[in-house]
Amino acid sequence: MVKVFVPRDSTALSLGADKTAKAIQLEAEKRGIAIQLIRNGSRGLFWVEPMVEVETAQGRVAYAPVKPKDVASLFDADFLNGANHALYLGLTNEIPYLKNQQRLTFARAGVTDPVSLEDYVAHDGYKGLKNALTMTQEDIIKTVTESGLRGRGGAAFPTGIKWNTVLGASGEQKYIVCNADEGDSGTYSDRMVMEDDPFVLIEGMTIAGIAVGATQGYIYLRSEYPHALHVLNEAIAKATLAGYLGDDVCGSGQRFYLEVRRAAGAYVCGEETSLLESLEGKRGLVRFKPPLPAIEGLFGKPTVVNNVISLATIPIILDKGAQYYADYGMGRSRGTLPIQLAGNIKQGGLVELAFGVTLRELLYDYGGGSASGRPIRAVQVGGPLGAYLPESQFDTPMDYEAFQNLWAVLGHGGIVAFDDTVNMAKMARYAFEFCSVESCGKCTPCRIGAVRGVEVMDKIATGKDHAKNIQVLRDLSDTMLNGSLCALGGMTPYPVISALNHFGEDFGLDKGLNEKESVV
Amino acid sequence: MPLLHAIQDDIGYIPEDVYPQIAQAMALSVAEVHGFVTFYHHFRTHPVGEHILQVCRAESCQAMGSEQLEADIKAKLGIDYHQTTADGKVTLLPVYCLGNCACSPAVMMDDDVYGRMDMAQITELVSEVSNG
Incomplete structure (x- = not known):
């Protein structure tokens, strides 16, 4: 049976992916053709969503953007065999926008069915956890430290050092808290992980729990992401049922439980101490630091607070090793950054690349310039608290220190473009x-x-x-x-x-x- | 928090006259409950329409003309933010980022996000829910 993929990611849905999926199903029934319709995640080529893929002997072939009115002609053209059509984009993996990327954290996004644990495992899922379970806590943390991974939420604090502090803190109960309160305009990579590859976040949090000796994890999820909530809950239930979460993680005798907590629309709760207050059921007032959350965090216990992308990057580091990850990047910015192109941009979407790529390459080679066709006058990098950069700074490489030297921030890797009509x-x-x-x-x-x-x-x-x-x-x-x-x-x-x-x-x-x- | 979400999911808002019951159940004072509810933008203390239309006001959507869209929506519905249309169908709320920034401007009708919106699509969306 031919496999047809139609994404279920929010952005794809926002452009009518559900209607497209329904039209394909109906047309197949009408023609008496048996197909297997899979609702995959998004590849992140948002400017051409809804992007439909068909599995062929040569690999997956893409057609985009597919509206319900295009469906009959796709069948007529024999798209189920990967045939040519006005919307034909060729082999998905050969599309330059995708082919030129270095997908590590997002290796599976758009490839798999997000809520299929079998799919996840078949695509290298849970290899990192399996490795971690054979290692000592110190060695897991050493691997994370040596990978050079820094907090992807924006503060860029070395993840391994944070974990080491929590490991060293005394306390019976410790927590892993995932900051999924992605409120920055121009960012959506957290949402994509949660909707398009939720098991990678679950695996990352489980590894974090084992590394520091925490048995309970919370995902603090912004209320604006209802789809992510459903996908995460479904994935957590499946992981628990299969023994990847719970009393005995993969038969190791270690415990780790995970729960999603819905936030309630306060941007400041993306700040880690405010987030902890909110999780404790209080107003999200920022706490004084010190004490650091790593020492006195949730309910006063030692707590790892990490961003979604940081945690979702842990599995590949534990799978392929610290050096594999650290080999990407420049200077003190190691690994890859999932960059999000947004605002007035022709080809908006997710671009995961090693640190070092310049703004100009991102805006023009990937983004294709502005959506309006007018010159890009300014870009804001790093969310509503990030600096605006003029055209003269577009050759800056994506690197924490390079941005810092310009009195700017990389933040969560969101880039919002504005054309020359902006005031x-x-x-x-x-x-x-x-x-x-x-x-x-x-x-x-x-x-x-x-x-x-x-x-x-x-x-x-x-x-x-x-x-x-x-x-x-x-x-x-x-x-x-x-x-x-x-x-x-x-x-x-x-x-x-x-x-x-x-x-x-x-x-x-x-x-x-x-x-x-x-x-x- | 989960309790308040449950109440609002069920009836659309948190009536102030249930504060004492919440306070008792959670071992808090009524003032603390009030403080909590009003701290979070998501919680509402007044009834809302059958459907909620949230319009993104953040930078990415502004870069794609959301300010004009906001003004046009308000004019079309004849209401401002935090108000409900006369037929009780639609409540209009501002929102700061829906995570749909690659396809701005974005709005959210109930739990569904819509990208690359213009007034024609908004009009269709509103009439769909108003007549549905």
């Missing part, structure tokens, strides 16, 4: 507005500063006392940057000041003049 002063105002909506309210620089920021941006827009207000904007940003308790208030100045520095003309500053001379 950067408006984007700066929005950054403050967003901060004021999402501030937890605990510290003054963030709670009050964000509101004052909106006000001063409005004053700048009127042009009255312009030079003075620009100075107020800088002073206020300085206070927020240095005085805030967490990254929300502390990094809101990144988009604001980078917009001001690189796009001063949008703030009423004449090009070539310094701020003091520029009077409106």
Whole structure:
């Protein structure tokens, strides 16, 4: 029976994948052809979703984008045998966008049925855990440390060092918490892992649990991701039933339980201590650090808090070894980064590559330029708290330190492109507005500063006392940057000041003049 | 949190008059329950329409013209954010990122995300749920 694949990923669904799947099923029935319709994850080529694949002797062949109205003609053209058609893209693995990537964390995304444990195991799943179960806790952590993996949530803290702290902390009960509160605009790689390859996250968390001696894991999942919730719950149930979770993980005698907790739409809960408060059933107020969560985390117990991508990268490191992973990348940024192309971009989607690829390559070679066809004027990298970069910085390689040197951040690897119709002063105002909506309210620089920021941006827009207000904007940003308790208030100045520095003309500053001379 | 989700999933909002019962069950004060519910954007304390339309306001969608779309949706439905249409069918809410940023602008009707939206598709979507 011919296998036909139609993705079930949210973005594919948002472009009508369910209707396409239904149309294919109905057309096959109508023609009396038996097919096996598999709802796979997405390959991440979102600009051509819904992408339908057919398994042929030569490999999987792709057709995209397939709308219900195209289905009859696909059957007429004999797409079930991989024949040519107006929507024919050739062998999936030969599509340049995909072929040129280095998929490690996302090796299975779009290939497998996300909720099929058999599929997962058949595609190298649970090899990492099997290896980990033969190793000592110290050796597992040593492998993670030597791989060079750094926290993919944005802070880029070495994962192995964090785990080692939790291992060394005394306590009967320890926890693994997965931060799946992916609230940054322009990012969706966490969602893709959870929807398209959930077992890899489950496996990563299980390995983390065994490495540090934690028996309970929680996935703190944002409420905006209902599909991910269902997929994760189904996958956890299957993994538990098959003995990969529970009282006796793979017959090792070790325990590990996993539960998904739904968040409730507070951006600040992506900050790890706020997340822990929320998991404990409280308002998500940021905690003072120290104590570090690794020492006193969830319910005061030693806790590993890692991002989805960090945890989902653990299995391949334990499967192929630290060196295999560390061989990718540049400088202190080892391995690969799943980059997400978003905003005004022609070919938006997931691009996993070794660190070192430049913004320009990503925006033009992969992204194909802007969706509107106009020049890309600015990109925001790393979510709403990331800096805006002008065209002159597009040759920057994706590398934590290279971005840091530009007073920018890689964050979670999301890139949002804007064409030349964007008003950067408006984007700066929005950054403050967003901060004021999402501030937890605990510290003054963030709670009050964000509101004052909106006000001063409005004053700048009127042009009255312009030079003075620009100075107020800088002073206020300085206070927020240095005085805030967490990254929300502390990094809101990144988009604001980078917009001001690189796009001063949008703030009423004449090009070539310094701020003091520029009077409106 | 799971308790509040269960209530809202069931009846669409968290009525303030159940705070005392929640407080008792969770060994909290009523003030703490109030503080908790109002901290989280997801929880609502007032009844909503039959369907919830969330419109993304985040940067990626702005880069693809979501501001105009927001204005047009408000005009079309004749309501602002956090309000419900007169026929009680649709409640309009802002949202900051739906994770559909490769296909902006995005909206979410109940649990379903829709990408690359324009007013024609929004109109169709709204009439589908309003008549369905």
